[in-house]
Amino acid sequence: MNLRFVTRKLLRALITLVLAVTFVFVILRAAGDPVLAMLPDDTSPEIVEQMRQAWGLDLPIWQQYLRYWQGALQGDLGTSIYEGRPAVDLVLERIPQTLLLTVPSFFFMLIVGVPAGIWAALRRNSGVDRVIMSISVSGYSLPNFFLGILLILVFSVQLRLLPSAGSGSAAHLVMPVLTLGTAGAGVIARFVRSSMLEVMNKHYVRAAIARGVPRHIVLTRIALPNAAIPVITIVGFMIGTLIAGSIVTETVFAWPGAGRLLLDAVSSRDLAVVQVGVMLIATSMIVTNFTVDMVYFLVDPRLRYGSGQGEGS
Template sequence: MSATTLDTPPTPTDAPARRPDRAGALRGVARRLATALFVLLCTATVAFFLVRLSGDPVKILLPPDATAEQEQVLRHSLGLDQPLFSQYLDYLRGLVRLDFGDSLVYGQPVSEILADRLPATVELAAAALAVTLVVAIPAGILAAMRRGRGADHTVMTGVLLGQSAPPFWVGILLILVFAVWLRILPASGYGTLANLILPAVTLAVYSVAVVARLLRSSLIDVLSSDHIRSARAKGFGPLQLVLRHGVRNASLPVVTVIGLEVGNLLGGAILTERVFSWPGVGQLTIEAISNRDFPLVQATVLFFAATFVVVNLLVDLSYSFLDPRVRTSR
């Protein structure tokens, strides 16, 4: 009887046991995509209506002595004399075709202007992210391993200063020290590694503080768990425990914050690019707001929002690869 029972093949109901999990995962991805699209639609709508509260761009585009007839002609050529709701519908139709319109100031398609400025912003954000990872991860590990000691106090003091200092103030301070007093780095410019150092460090200061603090607290929690104590009893050294067992188990909240910081690095580049005259999307956004360039402001705001949404979506989907328990629960 026992042999017959063991040799009995599995019933058909046992075979497709994982299909509901896959279907649930696909539904979860579809739900997140729908939420992302809804957020982008809301952002585009808010940007469209808020930017029109800043005033009439015709007053800036024409000289002060322009006549009312000239203003009316320009307003008609730009489509600003149409009802607001009609302008909004035209804007949404353009978004469906990925057509952001033409800049009121430059007279070029907004997509081309963004494409020209985007590489500079991506370069700055990537350099700041590299600085963040290179400094924050060793600092967080060191603080966790030396908890309550001098190294821990030093790292946490730097974290406090990094989270308290505004980026524009940090940028001005670095310019005074390294460009004015020491004269070893340029205060502005674009195109060389020397031009990149100060803006990247300025942009990374806050992110370094956030990531280092979170990694320290996550590692402290992990290092006090039972499996770490068992590994320590087996003879694993402190550094081996942290690198082989601690960092991976503490990586889930850290990856979440790093993903959010990518969006913060791109969004925070607005002030940093202004301080260092960096020719990126942030500098372009400030210029567009000053000139009341409606299509350009709408496109840059939507770009920053899309960056946050896409990064958060990728971080959310990466959970299942970092923690199998998340994959099972979903």
């Protein structure tokens, strides 16, 4: 781990960020005029034109783009057309709510997915394995919104146990977290299972059993750490889907988070807010990937020390 490694990572992160923002910038402006979307249909053309000039939307797109970056470099990421407040503030004040949803979902994903995968691997081809794998497949095949609506139907409409919308109490969290975490738990269970099965067939596991290492220690101290290495990548991916999934889930459960804000901003073409939202998502993905790389480094000594041996002649 040295400076060059970190600078190179940062440089790449920056390029990713710029590309993501540029892409969204172009797509949004190609998709429709925010001023028309905001004003009533019978607004006079003069007022529309005035609004356009006020927001700089009358300029050619490349000039708008340059102006955007000019502002961005000075710390101004734009102002919401509707709220008239800096877009950054709008997004940031919603972040805690989104974290309140995604962080428990993340742990739900791991706490359910990892043991389920291990259990299925240990009981390979048994009834337990089949049940776990069936649930896992259904879990990640069901679209988020569908699972959410299903849960609302059962627990709110039929059983009247849980609130169907809003936030504020622990009970409000249950269904959104289930909705958001289930797909990840299913995917992780599957990967943990196959990774464990692969590792359990490795020579070093067989050798450890042959020299009398008790089964639970073989499992927890030898098989699991080795099986975790490929799973780390998947966990990184799943964090990405959590962020994307939170947009849908927040909408279904009327959860006042950043995801719903982003969705609203897209439909009303509140350009600055969308831009900031996308930047935030891109940044969190970059941070996730970087963390995954670091975790690899910690877990696998072969990366820390280089492979030691040169190319066999």
